[in-house]
Amino acid sequence: MKFARVPVQPASMPEESDMIKVSVIDYGMGNMRSVSRALEHCGAKVEITSEPSAILGADRVVLPGVGAFVAGMSALKHRELDEVVRKVAGAGTPLLGICLGMQMLMEESEEFGLTLGLGLIQGRVVEIPASTPAGQLLKRPHIGWNELLLPSHGKTWEGSLLEDTPVGDAMYFVHSFMADPTLPEDRLADCLYGGIPIAATIKHDNVMGCQFHPEKSGASGLEILRAFLRRP
Amino acid sequence: MRNTRLIARLDVKGPNLIKGVHLEGLRVIGLPNEYAHSYYLQGADELIYIDCVASLYGRNNLDDIVLKAAQDVFIPMTVGGGVRSIEDVTHLLRCGADKVAVNTAAVRNPQLISDISRRFGSQCMVLSIEAKRVGLGRWEAFTDNGREETGLDVIDWVKRGVDLGAGEILLTSVDQEGTRKGFDLDLIKAVTNEVSVPVIASGGMGTTKHLVDAVHLGGADAVAMADILHFRRSTIGEIRQGACAAGVHARRVRHD
Numbered sequence: 001m002k003f004a005r006v007p008v009q010p011a012s013m014p015e016e017s018d019m020i021k022v023s024v025i026d027y028g029m030g031n032m033r034s035v036s037r038a039l040e041h042c043g044a045k046v047e048i049t050s051e052p053s054a055i056l057g058a059d060r061v062v063l064p065g066v067g068a069f070v071a072g073m074s075a076l077k078h079r080e081l082d083e084v085v086r087k088v089a090g091a092g093t094p095l096l097g098i099c100l101g102m103q104m105l106m107e108e109s110e111e112f113g114l115t116l117g118l119g120l121i122q123g124r125v126v127e128i129p130a131s132t133p134a135g136q137l138l139k140r141p142h143i144g145w146n147e148l149l150l151p152s153h154g155k156t157w158e159g160s161l162l163e164d165t166p167v168g169d170a171m172y173f174v175h176s177f178m179a180d181p182t183l184p185e186d187r188l189a190d191c192l193y194g195g196i197p198i199a200a201t202i203k204h205d206n207v208m209g210c211q212f213h214p215e216k217s218g219a220s221g222l223e224i225l226r227a228f229l230r231r232p
Numbered sequence: 233m234r235n236t237r238l239i240a241r242l243d244v245k246g247p248n249l250i251k252g253v254h255l256e257g258l259r260v261i262g263l264p265n266e267y268a269h270s271y272y273l274q275g276a277d278e279l280i281y282i283d284c285v286a287s288l289y290g291r292n293n294l295d296d297i298v299l300k301a302a303q304d305v306f307i308p309m310t311v312g313g314g315v316r317s318i319e320d321v322t323h324l325l326r327c328g329a330d331k332v333a334v335n336t337a338a339v340r341n342p343q344l345i346s347d348i349s350r351r352f353g354s355q356c357m358v359l360s361i362e363a364k365r366v367g368l369g370r371w372e373a374f375t376d377n378g379r380e381e382t383g384l385d386v387i388d389w390v391k392r393g394v395d396l397g398a399g400e401i402l403l404t405s406v407d408q409e410g411t412r413k414g415f416d417l418d419l420i421k422a423v424t425n426e427v428s429v430p431v432i433a434s435g436g437m438g439t440t441k442h443l444v445d446a447v448h449l450g451g452a453d454a455v456a457m458a459d460i461l462h463f464r465r466s467t468i469g470e471i472r473q474g475a476c477a478a479g480v481h482a483r484r485v486r487h488d
Binding site for chain 2: 037038145219
């Protein structure tokens with residue numbers, strides 16, 4: 001009797017050519033190192049870059065960002081990266097905006113007057129209300145760990161960025177403004193802050209955004225990055 | 233209901249993680265990043281690194297340690313000790329820090345609080361206060377590990393710091409620090425009653441009950457712990473479980 005040949009176990013690190021290539025867009029705003037390290041930890045080959053050809057050639061694109069909307073948009077425009085991001089979205093490449101990067105995916109923001117965004121997801125960025133519906137003052141920025149919940153439309157997270165995330169898993173948030181998508185189905189997950197629903201994860205076709213920082217949300221955040229690398 | 237944050241605090245001198253009593257008599261524990269990584273795996277919500285001799289030498293030596301920690305620690309990190317300028321903050325954030333804690337330089341130049349807050353956002357500016365009890369319901373702010381007096385009343389200083397733009401208060405009781413006898417609850421209460429920004433209680437945690445008291449009786453938003461973890465008397469997982477069982481709201485942690 002002959003034994004079937006046992007396939008050689010794959011090495012823990014995949015061949016470089018098999019690795020998913022991710023471009024983390026460098027437009028001079030905030031800490032790119034944390035997110036690129038987290039993606040590498042999840043098995044991606046990461047390049048922090050502002051080079052249009054590199055960004056357009058990547059398998060996945062991440063738009064990070066911390067700070068003010070106006071500063072973020074003008075930094076993108078200054079490097080002519082706003083058009084590059086729109087091309088990425090148009091080409092169907094999975095695109096993930098994080099924190100300010102997610103907010104810039106929207107059409108416009110009310111931060112320091114009205115500023116145009118990338119317009120990849122319909123809706124506006126508005127300030128977190130100063131008080132709860134019951135009239136209690138709300139601390140801003142919203143800082144800390146908060147739980148992801150299904151939005152009121154009740155669509156599940158199956159087949160999405162959150163497919164491995166249990167409802168109620170907590171993520172790390174730091175922000176004073178929030179996205180308000182026009183289409184309810186573009187809200188993938190909400191969190192509640194003082195009883196107010198905040199869009200925590202948004203998605204329209206291949207364009208996705210996380211208001212929280214998956215790269216700072218421990219094992220729960222890494223799970224989301226892995227899903228981003230895995231989903232077609 | 234907000235999630236109470238369980239924070240591991242790492243006081244560092246040179247290349248070593250150290251621990252003292254009343255911030256003095258420092259004893260070497262080991263390599264900071266070995267401990268940091270294990271606290272991350274145990275489910276810490278945040279890490280705080282303090283270079284406890286930085287003010288003496290006028291510079292922060294944590295950049296290299298933070299840079300290495302950021303390789304495999306995926307939770308927010310606050311770094312303090314010897315942070316004196318916008319350039320210092322920029323550098324530490326580039327190394328992977330998310331917030332900076334400022335004590336001595338803020339006492340000398342309170343305008344620095346506003347400068348950091350305006351440039352990087354108030355969430356980035358943690359005002360670190362070393363408080364010593366000087367009478368009934370009165371505390372004075374100290375610098376340099378509780379050695380140098382400032383003449384500042386802690387409550388007045390906290391209020392001023394928040395007005396200037398501090399987004400968070402790291403409140404260390406020098407009297408309780410390293411004693412394992414519990415937090416100075418009166419101090420925590422006095423501060424949380426006065427300001428609306430989050431307050432991190434630090435100094436004295438010996439048991440999970442102390443954490444529960446700091447939150448329920450003191451109103452702390454977060455708790456920093458060192459001794460109880462460094463000497464492996466408990467893990468963050470055990471503390472979290474105990475705190476939740478006692479009614480403290482804290483996040484459920486998943487493991488990688």
